[in-house]
Structures are given as structure tokens and as C-alpha cells.
Amino acid sequence: MRDDMLSSILSELNGTSADIEASAVISIDGLMIASMLPQGMDEDRVGAMSAAMLSLGGRTADELGRGELEQVLIKADDGFVLMTNAGKDAVVTVMAKPKAKLGLIFLDVKRAADNIEQIL
Amino acid sequence: MRDDMLSSILSELNGTSADIEASAVISIDGLMIASMLPQGMDEDRVGAMSAAMLSLGGRTADELGRGELEQVLIKADDGFVLMTNAGKDAVVTVMAKPKAKLGLIFLDVKRAADNIEQIL
Numbered sequence A, B: 001m002r003d004d005m006l007s008s009i010l011s012e013l014n015g016t017s018a019d020i021e022a023s024a025v026i027s028i029d030g031l032m033i034a035s036m037l038p039q040g041m042d043e044d045r046v047g048a049m050s051a052a053m054l055s056l057g058g059r060t061a062d063e064l065g066r067g068e069l070e071q072v073l074i075k076a077d078d079g080f081v082l083m084t085n086a087g088k089d090a091v092v093t094v095m096a097k098p099k100a101k102l103g104l105i106f107l108d109v110k111r112a113a114d115n116i117e118q119i120l
Helices: A002-016 A043-063 A102-119 B002-016 B043-063 B102-119
Strands: A020-027 A032-036 A069-076 A079-086 A090-096 B020-027 B032-036 B069-076 B079-086 B090-096
Touching: A002 A020, A002 A032, A002 A102, A020 A043, A020 A102, A032 A043, A043 A069, A043 A079, A043 A090, A043 B043, A043 B069, A069 A102, A069 B043, A079 A102, A090 A102, B002 B020, B002 B032, B002 B102, B020 B043, B020 B102, B032 B043, B043 B069, B043 B079, B043 B090, B069 B102, B079 B102, B090 B102
Parallel strands: none
Antiparallel strands: A020 A032, A020 A090, A069 A079, A069 B069, A079 A090, B020 B032, B020 B090, B069 B079, B079 B090
């Protein structure tokens, strides 16, 4: 039941934009809770890297006096990775194409993360 | 001479927007090359966290098939931290206020990073 609701939110998120290639909900210790990943993408790897980035991002925000972490964005040649806190226990990770409309993705992912937080 | 040119680029960058609170050029091993930081902000801490974030960001981009890293953005309650590669040996780190116009900051920082890359 909860799984279905999470999958439904991720499916809707991936559907909001053709620029979103993958999305996942991950526990803060890096374990996969729900995912919509393209074939061949390794769940464990997405989980581990998301948890590591969020953890270091949180520490960086703290050390540099920026308050509580909301999101970490990685921009690379072949696309974006956006990690967003969904409450205290989970992270929503989204991968998007290089030419993605970032403003729209920020908005859609924030909304999805709020919904996921209420379900977890 | 080179120090003056770097300081001049950072000074101009901080001047482009009232939302930019601090900027620094850091070697990829975390040592400060040039900085315009507000009083009380610790250089070593900015250097260490920037280098750590860029390093993990690069690995994440690689592991998740996103190609070569360009930027890492941290969004937190009390503001942003934006880290941008300036060539292979240095990072430009900028801190901005919570309500900063991100599009403009991305643009100005990318331009500054290109100039810094040519000087180093």
C-alpha cells in the first residue's frame, strides 16, 4: 500500500517532464525504498551515492553557517543529479538531462518530496 | 600579480549581486588560493568543505553516468553554497543569501571561473 503510493508519486514525477530520466526514494542510510530507474542503472549505487552526498552536504551547510540542508544539486556534462530531503529519514534523488529546465524540476521535486514525507 | 588578478575577479564577482556574501578560489586539495570572505568566516573550513564536496560530487557524477562534474549546489535554510570547477586544479566557491537569484549567480560564477582558469 505504502509502496504503491510511493511508486505512484515517482511515476507522476517522471511524467511531469521528459527531462527527468530517473527518480528514487532512499533512506538516509542509503537503502532503496522505492525507485523508477532506467534499465541497467544500479539501485545500490544510486542509494549509496545519494546518502553520501546528502550527509556531506548537511555537514557543509552546517560548517558554513547555512542552516539546515534542503537540496544538493550536481551539474555535470551529461546531466543533473538533484537530491532533496523528504523529512528526516529519506531522500528523493532525481536524474535529469543536461538541457533540463531546472526551475520546473526544483518545483516538481519539492512537491513530490513533501508528499513522500507525509507517506513515510 | 596573479594574486591581484584573482582578488580583482572575486571582488567583481561579489559586487555583481548583493546576494553574494562570500567567494573564494580553492585548490582541489582544499587550500585557499584567494578569498573574499566576511569577517569571522574560517578560511580553512571553507577550503576543506569545498574540496570534499567537489571530490564526492565528481565521484557521484561518474558513478551515476553523468560525465564530468561542473558544479555542486547546496541549498539550505539560510542560503546557498555553489562550488564550480575552475580548470582541473581549482574550485570557485560562492556563498549566497536564501533569496538569491540563482540563474544570475550561476552565470556570473561560471564567467568568473572561466577567467580564473585562464589565470591559474
